[in-house]
Amino acid sequence: MTEAAVAIEGLIQRRAHFQLGPIGLTIPKGCVTAIVGPNGSGKSSLFRLMMGLAKPDAGSVRMLGETVDERDLVAYKSRIGYVPEQAIDLEDRLSGEWKASFSRSWYPDWDVNYYRELLRRFEVDSGLKLGKMSKGMRRKFDLSLAMAHHPELLLLDEPSSGLDPIAWKTMIDILHRYMEEGDRTIVMASHIVDEVRRLADYIAFIVQGKMLGIYEKDALLDAWQSLYVDAGGQPIQWKTMPGFRGYDLAGGTAYKVVTDNAAEAERWLDAQGAAVISKQKLELDEILTHLKGSV
Known part of the structure; x- marks a missing residue:
């Protein structure tokens, strides 16, 4: 880093x-x-x-x-x-323009032209009171203010x-x-x-x-993968596989095995005489589910 x-x-x-x-x-x-x-x-x-x-x-x-x-x-x-x-609910009675005018005094590098450009791109009416803005418009206003x-x-x-x-x-x-x-x-x-x-x-x-x-x-995302493996009917000690996170029977002699170290796991499986039929990267929410289970 x-x-x-x-x-x-x-x-x-x-x-x-x-x-x-x-x-x-x-x-x-x-x-x-x-x-x-x-x-x-x-x-x-x-x-x-x-x-x-x-x-x-x-x-x-x-x-x-x-x-x-x-x-x-x-x-x-x-x-x-x-x-x-x-x-902040206490700001609901303030207009966007009032808050912007107050906030800019704290920032020497405040750029009013950039602020206006952000409001234009986000289609925000800063003349509205903050409490009258929709949740989405308030979000866009707050982001514009934070970046100005x-x-x-x-x-x-x-x-x-x-x-x-x-x-x-x-x-x-x-x-x-x-x-x-x-x-x-x-x-x-x-x-x-x-x-x-x-x-x-x-x-x-x-x-x-x-x-x-x-x-x-x-x-x-490269490391966390589901590997679909044909074990050829032989017993395999899945839990000793590098990065092992879990497995399920996929049908016949095939298994779905999850690893957080796909490269090493494939080499290990090859040494075991097991064939990787296909593989699929996990989504972030799937990775998080596995990590939650380890806490």
Whole structure:
């Protein structure tokens, strides 16, 4: 990985019925990292900790080289754009224009022309009160606001929530263009498989408050496969296969075997005298299901 945009060490946040962590995670600069996990896994809590909106019980967070603590965080936050999962209800009576006018005073690099261009592309009427906007329009407004100062780092918690298919494609295009600068970083939480496939360079899995690891996306999808194997009637100790995650009888002497290390598994099967009939890459949600079972 390259230089870290986010570095988290030993992070723990305790609540009455949930504990996040301990989490260790390094997110590289210049890449898109998707944090993927079931609802209630702690994704939004992790974003709040990264933004200094909540305090951990242990551990540390560094954002763009700055430690997140009780010091004045204005300088580092001015380099970040953040879109939380839930809009802030207290802002419902404000117009979009009023919020934009207030927000721009905090960002020296605010670009009104770029902000207007984003509103135009997203077809957002910023003259409306925020509480009168549909969920999708509010999402598009918040994203436009978060990007208007050309942040080095974008934190996006379920960015496509409420977007229709056309708006979703527009968002994907805007985020791709944002990354063309080469030194920018996106960290996003998403449950949309196609969104992760199109945008992410790295994927970090979180389940029940535990970080299961961060993986290069293409390598991950190449490694996790279902192999359809003809065992030729001979007994095979499937659980000793490299990357073994499970198997089912597929009919006759054929088996469907899941591995997280397809290349090594194929070599192992060849040594066992078993023939791989076909193979299929797993989808992200299928990988996550297997990872959940190992927690």
